[in-house]
Amino acid sequence: MQYRKMGSLDWEVSALGFGCMRLPTKRFMPLQVDAGTSIKIIRSGIDKGINYVDTAWPYHFGAGERIVGQALKDGYREKVHLATKLPTFFVRKSEDFDSYLERQLEKLQTDYLDVYLFHRMTRGQFEKLKDLQLMDKMIGAKERGKIKHIGFSFHDTLPVFKEIVDYYPWDVVQIQYNYMDTGIQATTDGLRYAYDKGIAVVIMEPVKGGRLANPPAEAREIMAAAKNQRSPVDWALQFVWNRPEVSVVLSGMGSQKMVDENCASADRSGIGKLNDDDLEVINKLIEVYRKRILVPCTACGYCMPCPSGVNIPQNFAILNNVSVEDSRIRRWLVSRGYGKLARSKKQLKEDELNGSAVMCVQCGKCLEKCPQEINIPEELKKVHAIIGKHKKISE
Ligand code: SF4
Ligand code: SF4
Incomplete structure (x- = not known):
């Protein structure tokens, strides 16, 4: 040492x-x-x-x-x-x-x-x-x-x-x-x-x-x-x-x-x-x-837990995975990972924070908590558009 x-x-x-x-x-x-x-x-x-x-x-x-x-x-x-x-x-x-x-x-x-x-x-x-x-x-x-x-x-x-x-x-x-x-x-x-x-x-x-x-x-x-x-x-x-x-x-x-x-x-x-x-x-x-990096999330977790069950850092990690290397195989892997996250309250698990970006109700309660000053609800919209709806990053 x-x-x-x-x-x-x-x-x-x-x-x-x-x-x-x-x-x-x-x-x-x-x-x-x-x-x-x-x-x-x-x-x-x-x-x-x-x-x-x-x-x-x-x-x-x-x-x-x-x-x-x-x-x-x-x-x-x-x-x-x-x-x-x-x-x-x-x-x-x-x-x-x-x-x-x-x-x-x-x-x-x-x-x-x-x-x-x-x-x-x-x-x-x-x-x-x-x-x-x-x-x-x-x-x-x-x-x-x-x-x-x-x-x-x-x-x-x-x-x-x-x-x-x-x-x-x-x-x-x-x-x-x-x-x-x-x-x-x-x-x-x-x-x-x-x-x-x-x-x-x-x-x-x-x-x-x-x-x-x-x-x-x-x-x-x-x-x-x-x-x-x-x-x-x-x-x-x-x-x-x-x-x-x-x-x-x-x-x-x-x-x-x-x-x-x-x-x-x-x-x-x-x-x-x-x-x-x-x-x-x-x-x-x-x-x-x-x-390449779209969202400067460091996965610190300070924004968690989200009252709607969104796993905020997980969703940003998924988006950055695609933006860092936007290949077909990466898109496929990432879409599969995103697809496993909950899209409705019914799918939310009790023992796991597993909500996808689409579950964000834009309440803004997480905004003050992010040391990286990420506009979390806005960025989550992008996650769902790019991963959930397969839009191009340029769009
Ligand atoms: S704005 Fe979205 S991600 Fe942030 S606390 Fe509200 S529901 Fe959760
Ligand atoms: S507080 Fe900000 S940097 Fe930390 S996990 Fe949440 S979004 Fe990412």
Whole structure:
């Protein structure tokens, strides 16, 4: 494992952090995390040198923190820096801060957090933070020894990011960054801005919710012709590690294979390790993806559950599957997958969120929840038109 500077803090962080948003599950609705496998792979990652574990209140509808707490028993807690997040979007009054923090410490079976972040900061959440004086609460918790370092995770635009960064001398910021997303959300400018202030930058979504792990044929050909042979995931991760401003890259790992491969990638990582040929390959990959991805959904699941039973990320994954590679066989496979989703309330399964795009009643309840600012109901109309009604993407 390679270790990197954690901003201005006096400890080094593993290049790879364990993101606990995509732990292995047994079924989706009602959600059941595969606790045994989750604990095994988290511990395996720590045994391979990972010393940063990141979770949050809503991960796996609240079960995530409990599993992480179990994984960090038997001496593993002392081996890592543990980060979780205040669910700012659920906070209604100032006192909610203490209530959430206490319950999170209990779930995680620990007396303190190494990093506590305001989760998913946007303009609206930032105004709430100020109105409810939540920063005073954060500082109070730090003075009482409940948290060691203060940060925020971010999903809005660069001007909002700079405003929040300037609001407080933060220890840590967590931003979405990968070779496709250098110009959205915090952007590369925001990454540099935080780094120049000595703030540790934690990267999330380095593989864009798994999208960069499954490249279309055109992108695979580019990788196959490259001087340095790498897997699609390795290309994505090395791009982020190449940057000096990055402290730790979170990967939401859901299997032992992913842990093994990502740890091996981290072993090879380093600042400035990519040469001109490598960067040229990545530029070509960016061009391929830019032409193809229709909906920038990262499958984070924040928009779920939909009251009408629509499986929102699944529908967008289906559409992007076609847009990334619109072949006859891909269309056939995708149409079959779409056809298996429910088209009426009668077909909705109780134990599985299986609604197709056509079940969206355009209520708009999901709109506020999407960190990627996707107009979900509008995009779902496109899913049904292209997959359900076989319209051409150009139409
Ligand atoms: S707009 Fe559609 S997808 Fe969004 S919550 Fe309403 S029914 Fe569900
Ligand atoms: S639509 Fe938005 S909130 Fe829903 S899974 Fe995709 S990125 Fe996440």
